[in-house]
Amino acid sequence: MEDPQKSAPIAVFDSGLGGLSVVRHLRQILPHENIVYFGDTARVPYGTKTRATVAQFALETAGFLLQFKPKLIVAACNTASALALDALHADLPVPVIGVVEPGARAAVQLGRGHTVAVIGTEATIGSEAYLRAIRALAPEQAVVSAACPLLVPLVEEGRTCADPIVSLTIQGYLAALRDSDVRVLVLGCTHYPLLREGIAAFLGPNVHIVDSGRETSLTVQEHLAGRRALSPAATAGTMRCYVSDNPGRFRQVGSRFLNEPIESVELVEAERYVGVRPPGRTS
Amino acid sequence: MEDPQKSAPIAVFDSGLGGLSVVRHLRQILPHENIVYFGDTARVPYGTKTRATVAQFALETAGFLLQFKPKLIVAACNTASALALDALHADLPVPVIGVVEPGARAAVQLGRGHTVAVIGTEATIGSEAYLRAIRALAPEQAVVSAACPLLVPLVEEGRTCADPIVSLTIQGYLAALRDSDVRVLVLGCTHYPLLREGIAAFLGPNVHIVDSGRETSLTVQEHLAGRRALSPAATAGTMRCYVSDNPGRFRQVGSRFLNEPIESVELVEAERYVGVRPPGRTS
Numbered sequence: 001m002e003d004p005q006k007s008a009p010i011a012v013f014d015s016g017l018g019g020l021s022v023v024r025h026l027r028q029i030l031p032h033e034n035i036v037y038f039g040d041t042a043r044v045p046y047g048t049k050t051r052a053t054v055a056q057f058a059l060e061t062a063g064f065l066l067q068f069k070p071k072l073i074v075a076a077c078n079t080a081s082a083l084a085l086d087a088l089h090a091d092l093p094v095p096v097i098g099v100v101e102p103g104a105r106a107a108v109q110l111g112r113g114h115t116v117a118v119i120g121t122e123a124t125i126g127s128e129a130y131l132r133a134i135r136a137l138a139p140e141q142a143v144v145s146a147a148c149p150l151l152v153p154l155v156e157e158g159r160t161c162a163d164p165i166v167s168l169t170i171q172g173y174l175a176a177l178r179d180s181d182v183r184v185l186v187l188g189c190t191h192y193p194l195l196r197e198g199i200a201a202f203l204g205p206n207v208h209i210v211d212s213g214r215e216t217s218l219t220v221q222e223h224l225a226g227r228r229a230l231s232p233a234a235t236a237g238t239m240r241c242y243v244s245d246n247p248g249r250f251r252q253v254g255s256r257f258l259n260e261p262i263e264s265v266e267l268v269e270a271e272r273y274v275g276v277r278p279p280g281r282t283s
Numbered sequence: 284m285e286d287p288q289k290s291a292p293i294a295v296f297d298s299g300l301g302g303l304s305v306v307r308h309l310r311q312i313l314p315h316e317n318i319v320y321f322g323d324t325a326r327v328p329y330g331t332k333t334r335a336t337v338a339q340f341a342l343e344t345a346g347f348l349l350q351f352k353p354k355l356i357v358a359a360c361n362t363a364s365a366l367a368l369d370a371l372h373a374d375l376p377v378p379v380i381g382v383v384e385p386g387a388r389a390a391v392q393l394g395r396g397h398t399v400a401v402i403g404t405e406a407t408i409g410s411e412a413y414l415r416a417i418r419a420l421a422p423e424q425a426v427v428s429a430a431c432p433l434l435v436p437l438v439e440e441g442r443t444c445a446d447p448i449v450s451l452t453i454q455g456y457l458a459a460l461r462d463s464d465v466r467v468l469v470l471g472c473t474h475y476p477l478l479r480e481g482i483a484a485f486l487g488p489n490v491h492i493v494d495s496g497r498e499t500s501l502t503v504q505e506h507l508a509g510r511r512a513l514s515p516a517a518t519a520g521t522m523r524c525y526v527s528d529n530p531g532r533f534r535q536v537g538s539r540f541l542n543e544p545i546e547s548v549e550l551v552e553a554e555r556y557v558g559v560r561p562p563g564r565t566s
Contacts, residue, residue: 041332042326042332042336043325043326044331048327048439048529048532049324049325049528049529050528050529052528053325053527053528053529056553149436149439149440150433150436150437150440150448152436153432153433153435153436154433156331156432157432157433164451165433165448165451165452165455168447168448168451169448172448244336245332245333245335245336246331246332246333246336249331270339270558274557274558275553275557275558
């Protein structure tokens with residue numbers, strides 16, 4: 001029997017616009033899916049905040065997307081995935097896929113016993129979520145990590161690896177990792193893929209770079225295919241974006257993350273998502 | 284007749300911990316005043332957000348402080364002062380002093396006809412609030428400005444002017460200002476005083492640096508003295524801090540801004556300030 005959910009959209013949320021670097025891969029890998037995105041730009045960033053606050057914000061942000069009756073929700077934010085995935089699983093009535101576990105799985109596969117390094121926000125690294133996800137798959141795996149708080153504002157400002165401030169910052173954060181036996185580096189923040197080239201150049205050709213957003217998109221494909229819930233459409237999927245503040249800045253900065261122009265962005269007032277509880281898992 | 288408000292506290296709010304660099308001057312200039320501070324660390328920063336969102340957040344944050352029956356509220360945040368001062372004046376039943384007007388006044392006095400430069404967040408510079416405040420005092424005054432979004436995260440991470448990334452960033456933002464006829468630079472963000480030394484060194488000895496937080500503290504002193512509302516206490520004033528998230532990080536990072544240890548920090552849950560309207564001006 002055909003799944004009535006096939007034509008339902010994939011819902012994606014993030015603290016802001018970083019999640020668009022995940023959507024970029026989703027659109028490439030699953031071009032026929034409709035996507036609805038909500039960026040919580042009024043309260044961005046989540047990366048310096050505590051588990052309780054991130055969980056509350058993530059539930060409200062994901063909860064807003066339930067009105068579109070999605071077949072799946074993607075937590076396209078490493079901090080929310082690291083700190084709030086259990087809360088999202090418990091409270092939302094649809095499957096939720098975060099970016100940490102897919103990134104961890106790819107890292108273990110590529111690491112083959114050598115050290116895996118993870119970089120991310122203060123909150124993601126402090127949570128040790130990647131460490132736990134990697135050790136769940138490979139208990140003996142050596143893991144090192146570093147919080148790189150400056151990389152998000154560098155990317156948001158539009159700076160690239162050609163900027164000496166960016167290269168100096170990358171060197172400062174990664175020098176210690178380079179000098180250990182690292183074989184794999186996980187980009188544990190959705191902003192970092194925009195600096196991938198400079199990071200890869202600094203670490204050298206022997207280090208594999210894992211983009212958690214790409215791995216997550218492959219996991220979404222696998223999940224939908226396994227449930228026969230891939231879109232039956234033959235035409236290109238649509239994309240609608242919602243933000244809690246500053247649609248203009250989202251459109252302008254976000255298109256670099258998405259790698260295509262952002263057409264439709266709608267502002268969501270606080271009353272429509274703050275303090276609104278999701279309806280809860282029905283089963 | 285003695286003002287019954289004399290012993291009431293001064294309330295200070297900010298998007299996060301930057302306002303503590305204002306409180307540092309308040310405590311030096313008015314050592315007998317009791318201070319109650321609220322930092323909206325759950326939704327920090329305000330500097331990339333729109334006027335509507337900043338005004339809503341500022342009203343909620345300042346509104347929380349009304350329960351302490353303050354004699355005065357200080358908007359110790361350049362972005363909130365630039366974007367929300369009118370809304371605060373209209374909605375709060377006590378006097379509100381922002382940081383923009385005092386900084387602008389000092390800049391005009393020191394400029395003596397030469398160019399005044401203002402640096403701040405994207406939102407503060409985009410609002411042109413300093414430009415308007417300066418031109419209201421001196422209609423012919425030449426003003427240049429630059430948004431310096433990277434300076435806040437650099438300071439929050441604990442980097443100082445000794446860090447080559449900081450000096451390169453300061454050079455990048457200020458090179459064009461240095462090459463014009465600038466006589467005064469206004470630090471239009473409460474994080475920037477922590478980089479004052481490097482900024483002053485780059486601009487050279489002929490440029491006066493205005494710290495809006497210090498000027499605001501002098502304005503507060505003048506305001507209270509004019510109303511005979513200075514604290515009659517002979518002992519040192521107390522300080523109580525409230526934050527909407529992450530008291531540990533506030534205590535640790537904030538003490539560099541305050542230049543003294545932070546003793547008392549209490550977490551405020553969302554229900555106590557989000558969506559809570561201030562009681563309104565009674566007169």
